[in-house]
Amino acid sequence: MDLALNDVTVLDLGQVIAMPFCTMLLADMGARVIKVESRERGRERVSLGIKRTRKGVEERVPARAVSRANKLGITLELKTRKGSSSSRSWSATRMW
Numbered sequence: 001m002d003l004a005l006n007d008v009t010v011l012d013l014g015q016v017i018a019m020p021f022c023t024m025l026l027a028d029m030g031a032r033v034i035k036v037e038s039r040e041r042g043r044e045r046v047s048l049g050i051k052r053t054r055k056g057v058e059e060r061v062p063a064r065a066v067s068r069a070n071k072l073g074i075t076l077e078l079k080t081r082k083g084s085s086s087s088r089s090w091s092a093t094r095m096w
């Protein structure tokens with residue numbers, strides 16, 4: 001089945017809730033989404049979860065349900081020179 005964004009690739013460099021949620025929607029519409037995160041920050045984000053209130057009760061939903069749905073993933077330390085350089089060269093050589 002062809003979806004609207006089948007020929008689109010997106011690098012998800014976002015954090016917390018908004019960007020992972022947006023890229024999840026893009027993935028649901030057919031985009032190839034590649035989540036890029038550091039090993040340490042990835043574990044931290046998964047443990048935080050998303051706070052919501054349902055029927056008057058506050059709860060946390062695991063962030064992995066949003067942050068990784070329908071996505072490919074790579075671990076890359078973007079704060080290091082090697083990681084930053086790898087990210088730029090990798091994204092420049094891919095066919096988007």
